[in-house]
Amino acid sequence: DLQLSDRVQQIKPSPTLAVTNRAAVLRAEGKDIIGLGAGEPDFDTPEHIKKAAIDAINNGFTKYTAVDGTPGLKQAIIGKFKNDNNLTYAPNQILVSCGGKQSFFNLSLAYLNPGDEVVIPAPYWVSYPDMVIVAGAVPVFIDTDMSTRFKITPEQLEAVITDKTRLVVLNSPSNPSGVAYNLEELAALGEVLRKYPNVLIASDDMYEHIIWSEGGFCNILNACPDLYDRTIVLNGVSKAYSMTGWRIGYAAGPVKLINAMKNIQSQSTSNPTSVSQVAAEAALKGGKECMVPMLAAFKERHDWLTAALNELPGVECVSGDGAFYAYPCFKGAMAAMGIEDDVVFAEKMLLEAGVAMVPGSAFGTPGYMRLSYATSLDVLKAAVERLKAALA
């Protein structure tokens, strides 16, 4: 029998990708399935971005690049941080990777030792705990629920920090809750973090541009500029520019850390795809007009879906600030059917309603369901009709 590493046996395949696959299998069997599992925008990559990549291919820009990214893309990222976030970075503080996922993976492997603790607020992006575990470290969760709109409080943060804590992960707007922190809330969390100088902060800003809350986007460094030396900012073009398949993410932070992450990357993937880097540079330099229609569509769907979910019996949904996920509580509906396990419930909805949702237990908060609204309003309306019938 083939013996696998202890490491790989501690992690699971991404549950969100699993739901998408399960829906695809049922569809192939001829079942009519509405998939609300996807974590990617339903729009095409904007034309000027695609054109830049096509030109790059035609111009022969098809070889290895610098491991940490082309100088042109790094300059575009530096400009983006300056203009959008009022943050200043030098080129040696930037690492471009094969998607935001690799950025966090590099961080985990370059920074964490076995036994180190990583604070992760739940609900969380499914990949954080598993990447931390691959590095031998220990995820420590802070539970939240809809009563605080899934935001952690300074008291909760303080209560989980120990002398083993090395990293705190913040993700705003959040996948899966869609909720964003405002400046005051981040300042209050920063006040706690300030007391623990050995703790690094990872700010995952992947959904920065998909936001409609009052005050707009901000991150912990906007609230607490003094934490600059121990914060790593993670971002990418995947969600903002509908570029999930191009696989470009980036990290910005302390030189020593970025260098270590670059070493990990140089011994795994080397540079991210040359052509994709040209596309990402065009995206970051090309202005934000292309985001406007996408943002408007997400907002319209958010408003409609949140209201419609709240009409369903036993379902409650808080309003989100951004991203493209609704994260309603189905505990009432589950209880009415005598179901305790949200994975069982999600499977029942998949088979009986033909609607694929990701159960909240995948994100560390059982009893909720994540519905992606990166799909048309008509599809969302059909999905809600089906859920209504199945719950009646």
Ligand code: PLP
């Ligand atoms: N961070 C969050 C919160 C995400 O939801 C995702 C994608 O789902 C990523 C990072 C990584 O994005 P990618 O690797 O596609 O660039």
